[in-house]
Amino acid sequence: MQNNILPQNFYSAYQKRLAEVRSHLNRPLTLAEKILYVHLFDSKETKAYQRGSDYAYFAPDRVAMQDATAQMALLQFMNAGKSKTAVPSSVHCDHLVTAKVGASDDLHSANVTNKEVYDFLLSVSQKYGIDFWKPGAGIIHQVVLENYAFPGGMMVGTDSHTPNAGGLSMVAIGVGGADAVDVMVGMPWELKMPKLIGVKLSGRMNGWTSPKDVILKLAGILTVKGGTNAIIEYFGEGVSSLSATGKATICNMGAEVGATTSIFPFDEKTAYYLKATGRADIAEQAAAVAADLQADAEAIAAPEKYYDRVIEINLDELEPYINGPFTPDAAHPISEFVKIVKEKNYPETVEVGLIGSCTNSSYEDLAKAASIARQANENNIETKAKFILSPGSEKVRATAERDGLLAPFEQFGGLIMANACGPCIGQWKRQTDDPQALNSIVSSFNRNFAKRADGNPNTYHFVTSPNLVTALTLAGRLTFNPLTDTIFNKDGKAIKLQEPEGDELPQQGFAQAESGCLQPSADGSSIEVKIAPDSQRLQKLQPFAPWDGNDYKGLALLIKTQGKCTTDHISMAGEWLRFRGHLENISDNLLMGAVNAFNEKTNEVLNPLDGSYGKVSQVAKTLKSKGISSIVVAEDNYGEGSSREHAAMEPRFLGVKAILSKSFARIHETNLKKQGMLALTFANAADYDQVKETDTIDILGLTEFAPGKPLTIKLHHTDGSEDSFAANHTYNQEQIDWFKAGCALNMMK
Numbered sequence: 145m146q147n148n149i150l151p152q153n154f155y156s157a158y159q160k161r162l163a164e165v166r167s168h169l170n171r172p173l174t175l176a177e178k179i180l181y182v183h184l185f186d187s188k189e190t191k192a193y194q195r196g197s198d199y200a201y202f203a204p205d206r207v208a209m210q211d212a213t214a215q216m217a218l219l220q221f222m223n224a225g226k227s228k229t230a231v232p233s234s235v236h237c238d239h240l241v242t243a244k245v246g247a248s249d250d251l252h253s254a255n256v257t258n259k260e261v262y263d264f265l266l267s268v269s270q271k272y273g274i275d276f277w278k279p280g281a282g283i284i285h286q287v288v289l290e291n292y293a294f295p296g297g298m299m300v301g302t303d304s305h306t307p308n309a310g311g312l313s314m315v316a317i318g319v320g321g322a323d324a325v326d327v328m329v330g331m332p333w334e335l336k337m338p339k340l341i342g343v344k345l346s347g348r349m350n351g352w353t354s355p356k357d358v359i360l361k362l363a364g365i366l367t368v369k370g371g372t373n374a375i376i377e378y379f380g381e382g383v384s385s386l387s388a389t390g391k392a393t394i395c396n397m398g399a400e401v402g403a404t405t406s407i408f409p410f411d412e413k414t415a416y417y418l419k420a421t422g423r424a425d426i427a428e429q430a431a432a433v434a435a436d437l438q439a440d441a442e443a444i445a446a447p448e449k450y451y452d453r454v455i456e457i458n459l460d461e462l463e464p465y466i467n468g469p470f471t472p473d474a475a476h477p478i479s480e481f482v483k484i485v486k487e488k489n490y491p492e493t494v495e496v497g498l499i500g501s502c503t504n505s506s507y508e509d510l511a512k513a514a515s516i517a518r519q520a521n522e523n524n525i526e527t528k529a530k531f532i533l534s535p536g537s538e539k540v541r542a543t544a545e546r547d548g549l550l551a552p553f554e555q556f557g558g559l560i561m562a563n564a565c566g567p568c569i570g571q572w573k574r575q576t577d578d579p580q581a582l583n584s585i586v587s588s589f590n591r592n593f594a595k596r597a598d599g600n601p602n603t604y605h606f607v608t609s610p611n612l613v614t615a616l617t618l619a620g621r622l623t624f625n626p627l628t629d630t631i632f633n634k635d636g637k638a639i640k641l642q643e644p645e646g647d648e649l650p651q652q653g654f655a656q657a658e659s660g661c662l663q664p665s666a667d668g669s670s671i672e673v674k675i676a677p678d679s680q681r682l683q684k685l686q687p688f689a690p691w692d693g694n695d696y697k698g699l700a701l702l703i704k705t706q707g708k709c710t711t712d713h714i715s716m717a718g719e720w721l722r723f724r725g726h727l728e729n730i731s732d733n734l735l736m737g738a739v740n741a742f743n744e745k746t747n748e749v750l751n752p753l754d755g756s757y758g759k760v761s762q763v764a765k766t767l768k769s770k771g772i773s774s775i776v777v778a779e780d781n782y783g784e785g786s787s788r789e790h791a792a793m794e795p796r797f798l799g800v801k802a803i804l805s806k807s808f809a810r811i812h813e814t815n816l817k818k819q820g821m822l823a824l825t826f827a828n829a830a831d832y833d834q835v836k837e838t839d840t841i842d843i844l845g846l847t848e849f850a851p852g853k854p855l856t857i858k859l860h861h862t863d864g865s866e867d868s869f870a871a872n873h874t875y876n877q878e879q880i881d882w883f884k885a886g887c888a889l890n891m892m893k
């Protein structure tokens with residue numbers, strides 16, 4: 145069904161390239177290093193890259209996109225003038241399905257509400273050779289794990305939990321759409337060579353503890369920033385006690401500590417999973433080079449020499465964890481959780497338990513949680529909280545149904561939602577009596593930021609394993625510890641729940657479910673991509689105009705931002721999600737969260753044409769309509785957060801020529817360059833203070849724009865005085881060519 149999972153002769157080429165890498169580096173290698181160096185775009189560029197500082201260019205093997213981010217990625221790809229994607233790619237319709245009453249009705253609603261988006265994604269997939277997974281087929285990362293991931297491979301995905309595929313020994317990295325386009329058009333893809341965090345797992349997983357607890361504990365150690373610009377690589381004897389899907393759970397949630405990705409070595413469990421999911425040929429080929437799909441023995445023996453940081457977790461001693469509320473790194477072992485709940489006065493009653501998301505919705509997850517639900521039914525225990533289950537894929541759902549794993553949940557009143565993200569991304573029409581009341585929910589998801597699941601700031605959201613979700617749902621309170629406590633049944637009898645049990649993979653094999661994958665046409669040249677001219681959700685991208693060859697003079701100051709200005713401040717998510725495929729409509733949210741340094745208000749800036757104040761996007765539009773370009777001035781780390789390219793495309797679309805900041809977040813700086821913007825930094829940060837609200841601004845030196853050569857900023861103040869100072873940039877010649885062409889995509893045609 146799926147074509148081209150493994151590039152031709154992949155493992156023989158992998159071994160050959162690895163031998164070359166060894167001859168250059170001449171030292172033992174970790175697994176992550178092997179895969180990264182093997183995937184360098186140009187083997188002639190092989191050298192010892194400095195981890196954490198040097199940039200390198202890579203050639204990933206494939207791309208995956210979810211429906212919310214795929215829209216802008218594919219709109220950009222369409223402008224690249226290619227007839228097919230350069231590497232196998234896939235689109236997954238999972239984010240736009242709202243969980244409300246149950247799988248069947250919710251899917252029907254999604255197909256109606258999102259029809260034009262789905263039609264667009266299907267037609268563009270058919271045209272350009274992309275696999276299209278329709279709504280209900282599953283969540284992107286589960287589908288990738290079941291169908292596309294392979295040991296030793298490298299992929300990018302337009303979603304931050306792409307690292308899920310690290311459970312099958314793949315370097316899988318979440319990126320913005322513009323980066324995905326680089327890979328899809330066959331351009332080198334740039335990444336800072338990541339640092340390496342080695343996590344040694346000793347002992348064996350047992351009892352109530354599950355793979356989720358490894359990453360919940362690690363999140364407490366590393367915090368939400370501790371993995372930034374690093375790959376987390378697992379090794380040690382404990383690895384062999386984890387199933388492939390359990391490893392995927394751990395890698396998935398590495399995103400919550402900011403890691404570039406996470407990875408496990410190839411082993412028998414990897415091969416077992418590959419065989420069970422119809423990829424026995426890949427399992428055999430990978431097994432033949434197994435030594436090259438794990439860290440070298442020297443690195444495992446003395447990890448402190450080869451990893452930048454080493455952490456050890458003993459699985460024998462690992463307890464179940466419950467993390468939250470509001471942040472995934474608030475890590476609590478269950479033995480301490482009751483005390484914490486009481487001390488912090490968290491709402492004790494659990495109102496809803498949710499199992500699902502790309503993190504924890506595998507066959508093993510459902511099998512073990514079902515064993516607890518079955519005990520409840522057999523012992524006449526009444527469940528106290530509501531229960532919702534969203535399977536990770538149709539393959540898992542159909543198999544779980546066949547094997548009687550869904551029935552125990554339904555028997556105690558559980559609701560089975562569509563195989564989609566649903567509540568995990570706020571697509572949950574939660575029925576609640578009193579949204580003002582503080583309340584607790586427990587889920588097997590990965591993120592628990594305020595409002596993420598149900599939009600309600602009064603919801604205290606705790607993330608834990610599916611086993612604990614089920615047990616706490618039965619008890620209906622956070623203070624229940626199934627390892628030590630009993631639970632009363634309807635007859636008043638105290639019941640002690642037994643440890644969860646379940647197969648990691650179905651003994652009879654996976655059921656023959658409808659895959660939900662529509663394969664592309666062999667020749668898509670005659671396929672017309674469907675975008676209605678009056679659509680409010682989709683809009684074809686018009687190429688950005690090339691540079692006119694002159695210095696920028698008389699730019700209006702659109703906004704001088706104060707303090708933090710993340711991609712969320714620049715292009716908000718939430719209700720704006722529906723416009724992710726419509727640049728003009730989503731541009732209405734431009735910088736609406738940024739604080740104006742002159743009045744300390746958000747979304748209220750001076751219109752220099754008439755002295756009035758208006759929304760940032762409105763003022764930008766007015767200026768643009770009068771043929772006046774503008775500039776944004778900002779403080780440090782402008783554009784941190786998500787990699788969404790809308791934050792660079794929107795100002796470009798509304799006539800902003802440059803962002804002048806104290807510093808940039810790396811991905812956003814690249815995104816600005818790709819969209820043909822100037823990303824400049826104050827040579828002297830104190831010059832930020834010289835910029836006045838009514839200034840007009842020149843950027844001089846563009847006719848000699850060259851790598852390493854600063855540009856000049858000239859401020860024209862309204863009192864007739866002027867100030868000039870230097871602005872630095874990090875453009876290389878290729879990026880200057882993007883600027884001159886109008887954007888990187890214009891260069892590809």
Ligand code: SF4
Nearest residue numbers: 305501502565568569
């Ligand atoms: S299930 Fe949640 S975390 Fe996973 S891809 Fe969907 S929204 Fe993202």
